[in-house]
Amino acid sequence: xxxxxxxxxxxxxxxxxxxxxxxxxxxxxxxxxxxxxxxxxxxxxxxxxxxxxxxxxxxxxxxxxxxxxxxxxxxxxxxxxxxxxxxxxxxxxxxxxxxxxxxxxxxxxxxxxxxxxx
Amino acid sequence: xxxxxxxxxxxxxxxxxxxxxxxxxxxxxxxxxxxxxxxxxxxxxxxxxxxxxxxxxxxxxxxxxxxxxxxxxxxxxxxxxxxxxxxxxxxxxxxxxxxxxxxxxxxxxxxxxxxxxxxxxxxxxxxxxxxxxxxxxxxxxxxxxxxxxxxxxxxxxxxxxxxxxxxxxxxxxxxxxxxxxxxxxxxxxxxxxxxxxxxxxxxxxxxxxxxxxxxxxxxxxxxxxxxxxxxxxxxxxxxxxxxxxxxxxxxxxxxxxxxxxxxxxxxxxxxxxxxxxxxxxxxxxxxxxxxxxxxxxxxxxxxxxxxxxxxxxxxxxxxxxxxxxxxxxxxxxxxxxxxxxxxxxxxxxxxxxxxxxxxxxxxxxxxxxxxxxxxxxxxxxxxxxxxxxxxxxxxxxxxxxxxxxxxxxxxxxxxx
Numbered sequence: 001x002x003x004x005x006x007x008x009x010x011x012x013x014x015x016x017x018x019x020x021x022x023x024x025x026x027x028x029x030x031x032x033x034x035x036x037x038x039x040x041x042x043x044x045x046x047x048x049x050x051x052x053x054x055x056x057x058x059x060x061x062x063x064x065x066x067x068x069x070x071x072x073x074x075x076x077x078x079x080x081x082x083x084x085x086x087x088x089x090x091x092x093x094x095x096x097x098x099x100x101x102x103x104x105x106x107x108x109x110x111x112x113x114x115x116x117x118x
Numbered sequence: 119x120x121x122x123x124x125x126x127x128x129x130x131x132x133x134x135x136x137x138x139x140x141x142x143x144x145x146x147x148x149x150x151x152x153x154x155x156x157x158x159x160x161x162x163x164x165x166x167x168x169x170x171x172x173x174x175x176x177x178x179x180x181x182x183x184x185x186x187x188x189x190x191x192x193x194x195x196x197x198x199x200x201x202x203x204x205x206x207x208x209x210x211x212x213x214x215x216x217x218x219x220x221x222x223x224x225x226x227x228x229x230x231x232x233x234x235x236x237x238x239x240x241x242x243x244x245x246x247x248x249x250x251x252x253x254x255x256x257x258x259x260x261x262x263x264x265x266x267x268x269x270x271x272x273x274x275x276x277x278x279x280x281x282x283x284x285x286x287x288x289x290x291x292x293x294x295x296x297x298x299x300x301x302x303x304x305x306x307x308x309x310x311x312x313x314x315x316x317x318x319x320x321x322x323x324x325x326x327x328x329x330x331x332x333x334x335x336x337x338x339x340x341x342x343x344x345x346x347x348x349x350x351x352x353x354x355x356x357x358x359x360x361x362x363x364x365x366x367x368x369x370x371x372x373x374x375x376x377x378x379x380x381x382x383x384x385x386x387x388x389x390x391x392x393x394x395x396x397x398x399x400x401x402x403x404x405x406x407x408x409x410x411x412x413x414x415x416x417x418x419x420x421x422x423x424x425x426x427x428x429x430x431x432x433x434x435x436x437x438x439x440x441x442x443x444x445x446x447x448x449x450x451x452x453x454x455x456x457x458x459x460x461x462x463x464x465x466x467x468x469x470x471x472x473x474x475x476x477x478x479x480x481x482x483x484x485x486x487x488x489x490x491x492x493x494x495x496x497x498x499x500x501x502x503x504x505x506x507x508x509x510x511x512x513x514x515x516x517x518x519x520x521x522x523x524x525x526x527x528x529x530x531x532x533x534x
Contacts, residue, residue: 004259004260004261005259005261006156006159007159007162007163007248007258007259008245008248008249008258008259008261008267010156010159010160010162010163011163011166011167011244011245011247011248011258011259012241012245012248013163014160014163014164014167014244015167015240015241015244015245016237016241018167018171018240018244019236019237019239019240019241019384020237022217022380022383022384023236023237023380023381023384025217025380026216026217026218026219026221026379026380026381026383027221027380029217029218030217030218030219030220030221030379030380031218031220032220032221033220034222034223036225038222039222039223039224039225040224040225041224041225041226041287041288041376042224042288042375042376043288043289043290048288048289052226052287052288052289052292053284053287053292056292056296057296059300060296060299060300063299063300063303063304063451063455064299064300064303066455067303067304067306067307070307070310070459071303071306071307071310074307074310074311074314077314078266078314078317078323081314081315081317081318082317082321082322082323084317084318084321084470084473084474085321087474089474089475089478092470092471092474093471095470096467096470096471099463099466099467100467102463103460103463106455106459106460106463110455110456115451115452115455115456116448117447117448117451117452
């Protein structure tokens with residue numbers, strides 16, 4: 001078991017190394033002539049106006065909250081799906097009931113208008 | 119004759135045999151075992167890490183060729199300068215150009231996430247290849263949580279996009295980053311639920327086991343699941359109909375607008391790599407991975423089948439990417455939350471119950487073909503039910519629109 005994770009560990013090191021080497025190579029080869037006009041923020045030729053890190057549309061957070069329901073659901077459903085072949089019909093029905101409860105949450109969010117983009 | 123048959127036997131499982139040969143060489147050189155296996159793992163990791171890179175070099179070229187053909191514009195070999203036969207060296211020319219481009223660092227950025235994001239985007243997409251089965255004996259590491267591992271790493275892209283967009287100090291990039299949050303986390307759910315259905319039917323998270331269970335490719339047993347998975351993963355790799363994070367015509371480039379030179383190249387590379395990984399994942403989960411005729415005799419053919427199936431999925435990805443227009447953000451979110459998620463939930467429940475029902479109904483056990491047939495019929499049922507519901511909703515919507523229009527016309531006449 002641990003043996004298998006050694007490969008993953010080695011691959012992760014290689015995977016981290018590859019982009020670092022490429023960017024490092026570019027760092028060696030590229031010209032470096034910064035000037036203040038060049039390093040301005042690119043907003044289609046307009047002068048950037050005001051601070052970028054401002055308060056943002058709250059709708060995104062609502063979608064993130066709805067997502068959270070289902071992400072937690074997935075955590076519980078993975079073990080259930082994995083032992084599915086050994087489960088009796090009754091236990092499968094219980095799993096379906098659990099999914100139905102969460103589907104009810106989705107319906108509630110839908111009815112409340114949380115899924116409308118305004 | 120003797121040597122020819124030995125050569126053919128070597129060729130039949132060439133990649134594994136080359137591995138064994140290197141291991142023999144290392145052992146012959148007097149190295150002891152933990153080191154030999156570590157070196158073998160390092161070589162394997164290098165091969166696995168360079169495989170997507172090589173595929174992407176070819177894929178970028180192929181994408182441009184196909185796009186040029188389909189959209190009636192100039193492709194890589196007619197760009198004016200000679201770029202090898204059929205323009206195959208164009209990608210290398212691009213790579214050299216990116217290497218020598220100045221890295222423009224905009225003012226007011228958040229340095230650490232800004233520089234970390236292009237590294238992590240490639241890191242996360244290479245990492246998913248660790249558990250991809252290339253052949254019967256050819257897999258980086260057959261983890262018992264294989265598919266879970268892939269899902270974990272592919273959803274890491276979201277964090278990277280948010281890092282890149284937020285740290286760039288650019289309003290377009292920030293909008294792109296927020297859209298990536300809304301889109302990627304949303305489409306992760308139908309993708310997860312589709313994978314759950316596959317796990318339920320095959321009974322394992324292990325990639326080789328999932329391939330092994332597919333005497334009949336799962337595409338023909340669970341077409342609705344395959345459909346959900348395909349659409350959700352198209353959105354996960356932001357292919358054209360769901361390309362809101364980059365949206366060239368409105369956000370210019372979305373979350374990586376402020377990157378230049380090789381850092382831009384990393385995002386470009388990461389995007390193609392993710393598409394390749396998703397194509398390979400679809401081929402493994404639904405098309406039977408390396409399974410195909412004559413694989414028992416010559417395991418190397420398994421790799422060929424796998425690559426062919428992956429190539430087929432990449433072609434499909436290109437065709438959709440090239441021909442479809444972009445959705446609006448409300449359409450994209452509504453399509454996910456009001457169509458794909460309910461469909462995936464219903465699909466999971468129905469397949470779970472039917473599959474268990476088959477086992478309960480026939481205590482003596484059923485043949486794979488009978489089970490597949492019943493599952494296919496169930497899928498047809500799900501498809502027809504979905505179609506019916508959508509058609510009814512559309513009719514209702516049309517009626518509502520007509521009455522509204524009639525009311526408008528009536529008002530105008532009254533006031534006139």
